[in-house]
Amino acid sequence: MGAAPATRDVTSYGMGLAAPLALFFLVFFVAPLLQLLWLSLHNDTAALHWGLGQYLHFLTDPFSLSVLGSTLLLGAEVTAVCLVLGFPIAWLYQRVGPKLQTIIILIVLLPLLTSVVVRTFAWIVILGRQGIINATLQSLGIIDTPLKLLYTQFGVVIALAQVQMPLMTLPLITALGRIDPNLDDASCSLGAGSWRTFFRVVLPLSLPGVIAGCTLTYAAAITAFITQSLIGGGQMLFMPMYLYQQASTLQNWPFASAISIIFLLAVLAVVSVFTTLGRLSRGYGGT
């Protein structure tokens, strides 16, 4: 045995190996971000006068604040739906045979294998006035006039939840897979019923996956420009579209930049709440 060369201390590898990625990151992410910040700190569209005017405008404008609020709320709703629907799938996955596991994984991954645009149009077909749901309900005589599903908050949440579901389910499957199956049996033999076992053992131990899943789903849901705009239609405005209008249509780059920075900070705030929650809950299920 002895020390094989492969066990060389990682830190002794030159940082140079990371340089290409670092450079890429610098040029295409940090630089634009700084430019965005620089732009947002100007009061006029020509970016000649420094000032916090754009931020003041956003934070005192009820309309802008309501767009931010409804976007964050949308993220929360989508995340909640994904969690509630995704957890049972992940739980089931850990309890079935290998054949069913393959099928479940395939179903979970399927949305990732089709384009977002295609998936979103599929939802339009399903949710529309003459769509599958309305047609079915009408033919069954359950409703007389078609329900308004498309261009509603409900429609956006459902479509986004389906589109983002893998981001929730995959981390949950991983987290649940790490839990020793004997813990279930141990809990049961100590007299706990299945609900107690779930809330006292399975759920706390799957928290790392829950948090990872929520963070990913949340971040993806609130920035999902295409689905939000296509299913939400003209009546509903969320941050990505708001930003796009300001930048592309109105050419108000400084305000658009301020919107992005505020949006970014809001997302970071929500994500750090998730991570802090995770850290507070002991029981990372580590070894």
Add this chain to the structure above:
Amino acid sequence: MAEMQGGRSLVVDAVTHRYPSGALAVENINLDIKGGEIIALLGPSGCGKTTLLRIIAGFIAQTQGRIIIGDDIVDALPPNKRAVGIVFQNYALFPHLTVSDNVGYGLAARGIDKATRQREAQRLLELVQLPTMSERLPRQLSGGQQQRVALARALAIKPSILLLDEPFAALDKNLRLDMQIEIKRLQRVSGITTLIVTHDQEEALSMADRVAVLSHGKLEQFGSPSDVYDRPQTLFVNTFVGSSNRMPGVVVSADRTAAKVRLDAGAEIIARPAGGTLSEGGRVTVCIRPEHLQFVGDETGFAGVVGMSLPLGATVVHEVTTADGFGVKVSQARIGETRALESGAAVRLAPLAPSLANAFPATL
């Protein structure tokens, strides 16, 4: 400890289990275990020990047969209603709960308030000699300490039966001995009927009041450690429990208590007919333990050639090849200057006493 109830009896009545995959894991097992006994379930890997344990605990519903604890047939009860305590091989402590909460888990499930739970947990932790560890997380404990916690956790629900699945397999040798003594001590004070699954025969023989030897899902023998070791009922038990030399031979004459066997190696010896009566002229396999063979100076016994001598501390083991080409091990206590025999030396071997050789009807 006085408040701990004595153990209840456990009857495994004609239990058979076939997994959905078709594997027959346990076949018609009968065990009648008295309250307060320590029983070892001994057998090689894959013989169905864990399956039987999980049937008793209620995790698996057996295909046939009954499990009776005390006066109750428990087959219809789920595991959380059976009051059976289990210590898992990997301990299965809840990693996110403190030691105290782990021990109190079963009490919480019974709706006992926090103060009482903590008091009880502390009492049990003192019992397993970990009084100062209550606020630690399991991963902050050593393997032996984790096992004590697992034991305390299982005892907290005052189980009527305690099941331990390979409890010592993950411990190193010294710690294993400590824990074996510890569990035996705790079992004695609590009087809980205890079933230990193991594939380590020394462990089974040293800890258990009675040993159940399993092979391929069948019960080979159920008896006291000395029964199993000295009076094995099957060839499997004889060779699995302790080590044994197997020598083929032919029955010269036999009655119920003794058989004269002509070994293929070239000697006539007296052996105990172990698997029922033997018929004259039938082929048998004779088992003699290495420590029950001795070198003889005269023309009795059978001849052999020494291959190698291994001094193993308190004993010396000689490997001898017999005339018919069989390898036989002879173990001698190392008294004074017990000589290591020269390789190639011609020797003669004979059993120490007739009752120490067991003859089984040869299969095939």
